[in-house]
Each structure stands twice: as structure tokens, then as C-alpha cells.
Amino acid sequence: xxxxxxxxxxxxxxxxxxxxxxxxxxxxxxxxxxxxxxxxTVKSVFEFIxxxxxxxxxxxxxxxxxxxxxxxxxxxxxxxxHCILRGVIPIGMTLYPQGAVLALDAFKEAExxxxxxxxTDYVFLGYQxxxxxxxxxxxxxxxxxxxxxxxxxPIDSIPAMRGVNNYKDIALVxxxxxxxxxxxxxxxxxxxxxxxxxxxxxxxxxxDFYPYIQTGQFVGxxxxxxxxxxYEYAVRKIxxxxxxxxxxxxKAVKGMDANSIxxxxxxxxxxxxxxxxxxxxxxx
Amino acid sequence: xxxxTDPWVWVAAILTLAIFTFLYKDNPLFKFAEHLFVxxxxxxxxxxxxxxxxxxxxxxxxxxEHNLLYIIPFFFGILYFSAxxxxxxxxxxxxxxxxxxxxxxxxxxxxxxxxIVEHTKSTIxxxxxxxxxxxxxxxxxxxxVLTVLIYFYFSYPHKGAIGTISRIGIIFxxxxxxxxxxxxxxARFSLxxxxxxxxxxxxxxxxxVM
Numbered sequence: 001x002x003x004x005x006x007x008x009x010x011x012x013x014x015x016x017x018x019x020x021x022x023x024x025x026x027x028x029x030x031x032x033x034x035x036x037x038x039x040x041t042v043k044s045v046f047e048f049i050x051x052x053x054x055x056x057x058x059x060x061x062x063x064x065x066x067x068x069x070x071x072x073x074x075x076x077x078x079x080x081x082h083c084i085l086r087g088v089i090p091i092g093m094t095l096y097p098q099g100a101v102l103a104l105d106a107f108k109e110a111e112x113x114x115x116x117x118x119x120t121d122y123v124f125l126g127y128q129x130x131x132x133x134x135x136x137x138x139x140x141x142x143x144x145x146x147x148x149x150x151x152x153x154p155i156d157s158i159p160a161m162r163g164v165n166n167y168k169d170i171a172l173v174x175x176x177x178x179x180x181x182x183x184x185x186x187x188x189x190x191x192x193x194x195x196x197x198x199x200x201x202x203x204x205x206x207x208d209f210y211p212y213i214q215t216g217q218f219v220g221x222x223x224x225x226x227x228x229x230x231y232e233y234a235v236r237k238i239x240x241x242x243x244x245x246x247x248x249x250x251k252a253v254k255g256m257d258a259n260s261i262x263x264x265x266x267x268x269x270x271x272x273x274x275x276x277x278x279x280x281x282x283x284x
Numbered sequence: 285x286x287x288x289t290d291p292w293v294w295v296a297a298i299l300t301l302a303i304f305t306f307l308y309k310d311n312p313l314f315k316f317a318e319h320l321f322v323x324x325x326x327x328x329x330x331x332x333x334x335x336x337x338x339x340x341x342x343x344x345x346x347x348x349e350h351n352l353l354y355i356i357p358f359f360f361g362i363l364y365f366s367a368x369x370x371x372x373x374x375x376x377x378x379x380x381x382x383x384x385x386x387x388x389x390x391x392x393x394x395x396x397x398x399x400i401v402e403h404t405k406s407t408i409x410x411x412x413x414x415x416x417x418x419x420x421x422x423x424x425x426x427x428x429v430l431t432v433l434i435y436f437y438f439s440y441p442h443k444g445a446i447g448t449i450s451r452i453g454i455i456f457x458x459x460x461x462x463x464x465x466x467x468x469x470x471a472r473f474s475l476x477x478x479x480x481x482x483x484x485x486x487x488x489x490x491x492x493v494m
Contacts, residue, residue: 025484132390
């Protein structure tokens with residue numbers, strides 16, 4: 001048994017890659033459909049949007065690029081659909097050059113599945129350069145920062161932007177990011193203008209952001225594919241309850257099924273590795 | 285199973301597989317895909333910044349509307365290129381100094397408020413607590429912050445009581461690292477899952493994947 005454990009702990013890494021690949025692929029082909037229970041930080045964001053009066057505005061900042069797409073993009077799509085389902089007007093923007101096309105795709109999906117109409121049900125402002133300058137500028141007047149939307153329509157002539165001048169007219173800002181941009185929103189929008197901010201971030205940076213929930217600087221947080229899956233699951237439930245038959249792909253929910261199996265395998269590897277280590281140590 | 289007929293999906297799939305070949309070892313296919321990505325991302329970023337930043341914020345107001353006030357940012361911006369001429373490269377410091385001055389002035393008070401004041405406030409024990417769970421949570425946070433701060437206090441030898449407290453601090457740091465590692469595993473898996481979903485779903489058309 002001891003020899004077997006030592007041998008197992010020294011297994012070639014290519015077999016580990018293969019095992020991981022199978023553990024992540026098979027649940028995608030044969031989905032186990034694990035239930036998604038909403039965690040408190042996700043619930044805070046969900047309930048905040050869910051209880052907003054129709055016609056309120058939420059700023060969705062797509063501060064991400066293709067490198068974090070599998071985690072952050074499903075969050076953006078789910079929150080966007082939630083806003084439209086509740087009659088809340090999402091204002092899309094981005095501080096990342098690549099974010100504009102990615103976010104635009106999410107708005108097109110909302111048009112396809114929910115019949116959302118541009119300039120009436122949602123606004124898409126696109127990209128503007130300069131992180132701090134943009135965030136501070138919106139605090140003064142959003143029209144100075146974005147005189148036109150992504151499609152070249154002057155902001156003044158967009159019906160959904162009527163009465164929106166600065167943060168006072170925006171109920172919540174959500175920064176979707178794979179970096180520290182949500183903290184930049186806290187520094188310049190929350191600390192200076194007392195704007196409510198939430199974060200939707202990759203798992204790798206999530207641990208760094210928990211203190212901001214403790215302090216109340218973030219309303220809530222969607223962390224990694226798990227956060228995306230929880231939100232996506234809840235939004236799909238609303239869509240089903242409202243009798244919408246054609247549902248969008250559940251990328252995060254299905255991805256999280258695979259992720260869960262992968263985690264079990266990693267835990268198994270850690271246990272085997274440790275047992276092998278102690279077995280080898282005992283032999284010496 | 286309906287294999288995609290979209291040529292762009294095929295390009296993306298082949299490039300994804302080219303990147304995955306690195307798992308075997310570094311090879312020309314991987315290098316090609318890597319360099320192509322860097323080139324495309326840079327080119328794309330440059331075009332977006334030209335049309336979204338340079339043109340509306342400088343070119344249009346200065347050269348089309350003749351707003352002469354914009355000569356000042358134009359002048360400071362052009363000084364960045366002085367780095368290419370060794371004789372005048374010192375001039376590059378002027379726009380950097382300007383940006384640093386404005387940036388520091390804006391961020392120092394707000395960063396102090398964000399990082400120090402708010403975070404210190406949230407570690408202070410404020411009685412009474414509505415329930416025992418909230419009190420325990422606040423107490424763990426209070427002990428954690430104090431012990432970790434003492435662990436990083438190097439002006440006094442970590443012996444006796446200070447040594448014991450700093451060892452408790454290490455436990456808190458290790459728990460933090462453990463949480464970060466767990467999340468990192470999830471993040472890396474998620475990226476791989478995203479690519480597998482693309483390959484199996486969009487490329488090979490296995491419908492259960494999406």
C-alpha cells in the first residue's frame with residue numbers, strides 16, 4: 001500500500017492533465033445539473049436590483065477583456081437580463097478598449113431573448129479612455145464624458161437617458177472586471193460621490209475584494225464562475241416563471257458543474273500527494 | 285452534433301488548439317498563435333484608442349474646431365516622443381510630472397479614505413451586536429487584523445507573548461492564502477472550461493455543453 005501511494009504521488013503530470021481534462025469535459029457532455037444556491041454576497045446584488053423601482057438606472061461597466069471571458073461575461077449577461085426583466089434601465093459602458101464589443105454582444109443577446117429595445121430599454125455608451133477621469137467625470141455630468149452613445153446618437157436625444165445627469169440619478173454601478181478596477185470605482189465614485197458600487201470579478205481576485213464587502217464599500221459581489229452560475233440560475237428561473245420559452249445558453253451553470261467535478265479531483269490529488277509524501281517520509 | 289460551418293469559429297478553434305500544444309512543449313505552432321494574439325490585440329487597442337480617445341478629445345477640438353486651449357495638452361502629449369531624441373529626452377519628464385501631480389492630488393485623500401479610514405472603522409468592535417454570529421464574525425476580524433499587524437511589526441523581536449501573537453497572525457495569513465489558492469484553482473478551471481465549452485459547443489456542436 002505504501003509503495004502504491006508513493007508511486008501514485010510521483011505520477012507523471014501529463015496523466016494529471018488528462019484526468020483533469022476528462023473531469024472537466026465529461027460533466028459538460030453528461031451534465032449532472034447541480035443546484036445553485038445563492039451565496040449572501042450574490043444575493044445582496046440580486047435583491048438590490050430586484051427591488052429597484054422600474055425606470056431606475058444601473059450602470060454596468062464591462063471592465064474586462066477576452067482573457068477572463070468565461071467567468072465575467074456570463075455575469076454581465078445575467079445581470080443585464082435581470083435589469084431588463086425588472087424594468088430597470090441598464091447603461092452599458094466600458095473602461096477597457098476590448099470591453100465594448102464583448103458587452104455589445106450581451107446587449108444583442110438581451111434583444112434576441114427578451115425583446116429589449118436600444119435607447120428605450122437600455123443604453124450602450126461604449127468605451128471611453130482614462131479610468132479616473134471617466135469615473136470622476138460621470139460624477140459631474142455623464143454627458144461631458146459620453147456626449148454620444150456607442151452608435152453615435154447624442155445622449156440628449158436618447159429617451160432612456162432622460163433625467164440622467166450624474167451619480168445622483170444612477171442607483172448602482174457594477175464593475176465587471178478581472179483586475180482591480182472595481183476598487184478604482186470605490187475610490188472615485190463611492191468615496192467622492194457616495195455612489196453605491198458592486199463588483200463582479202474573477203475568482204482569482206475575489207479574495208482581495210471581500211474586505212470591501214465587510215466595510216460596506218461594495219453592495220455585494222459576484223465571485224468567479226460560481227457567482228456567475230448563481231446569478232444565471234436565478235435569472236433563468238425568473239424567465240421560466242414569466243413564461244419565456246426560449247432561454248439563452250446556461251454557460252456558467254453548466255461550466256460550474258464541470259468546475260465542481262474538477263475541484264473534487266484536485267482535492268483527491270492533494271490528499272494522494274500528502275499521503276505519498278508522509279509514506280515516503282516514514283520509509284526514510 | 286452539428287459541426288460549425290462558420291470559418292471564424294474554425295479559425296478560433298484551430299488557434300485554441302495551437303495554444304494547447306504548449307502542454308506538450310514549446311513549439312512553432314504555439315509561438316505563431318501567441319504572436320498573432322499580441323499583434324491583433326495591440327492593433328485593435330490602437331484603433332479603438334485613436335477613434336475613442338485621440339480623435340474626439342484632441343484632434344476634433346484642436347484641428348477641426350480650432351479650440352486653441354487644447355494646444356496645452358497637445359504640447360505636453362507630444363513631449364512623450366522626446367524620449368526618441370536623446371538630446372531632448374529630459375523633456376519627457378514634464379508630462380510625467382504633470383500627470384503624477386494631478387494623479388497624486390486626486391488619489392491621495394480618496395485612497396486614504398478608501399483603504400485606511402473605512403477599513404479601520406470596520407474592524408472596530410461596536411456593541412451591542414444583533415446576534416452572536418455577527419459578534420463572533422467581528423471578533424475574528426478584530427483578532428485577525430491585530431495579530432497580522434503584529435506579525436509585520438519588525439521593530440521588536442518576535443519572542444514571548446509577541447512571538448505567540450505573531451504565530452496566530454501567521455495562521456490568519458495562511459487561511460487567507462488558502463482561500464486565494466482555492467479561488468485561483470476555480471479561476472484557472474473556469475478558463476479551461478470556457479475553452480472546452482467553445483470547442484465542444486460552438487465548434488463541434490454538442491448541444492448539451494451550452
